[in-house]
Amino acid sequence: MNNLESEAYKKAAKRVKAKKEFYNHLATFVVMGVFFFLLNAVTAWGSWWFYWPMLGWGIGILFHYIDVFGIPGVEQVNDSDWEEKAIQEELRKMGYSGKEKSFGKSEEEDYLDLKEMKKEKASRGRTRWDEDELV
Known part of the structure; x- marks a missing residue:
């Protein structure tokens, strides 16, 4: 297994462990809810208190669920890869396919574009831009 696969495996194992811990927490909540209800029913029928500890729990x-699974329909921002995914999405929206080696033009290409613009200006005698707009 190479380093990338090893990292992916560790990440997947960590997520599975977090899910398992959540399900254990949920099962304990349900069992204790039944216990509190039965305890309340046996000791003080009619004076219900069991729902207060269950509400807090x-x-x-709920917070444990959000930590593990996120809010349904909302992308998790605390995901370690979220920033990279967001950058890739913005690049895709801007029309970059990701195959380009550099996203901007080099200084030489910018200089050549400026030269071509000056030649075009000289040949037409007028411009479609102001001189102030040229950088």
Whole structure:
């Protein structure tokens, strides 16, 4: 296994472990919810208190779910590859295919473009741009 595959494996193993921990947390929440309900029913029928600890714990479960799976329909920003994905998406929107070696023109190409523009100006006698706009 090469280094890239090894890193991908470690990342996948970490995500699977996080999911397993969430499911264990959820199972414990359900079991304890039943326990609290039965305890409340046996000790103080009619005076319900079991939902208060379950409400607090449920909020913790919600945050744990968001940490592991994210908010449904919303891309996770805390993903370590999120910034790279966002950059690639912006480049795609701008029309870069990713096959170019450099995204900008070199200084020599810029200079040549400027020379061509000056030649065009001289041949026409007038310009479609102001001299102030040239950098």
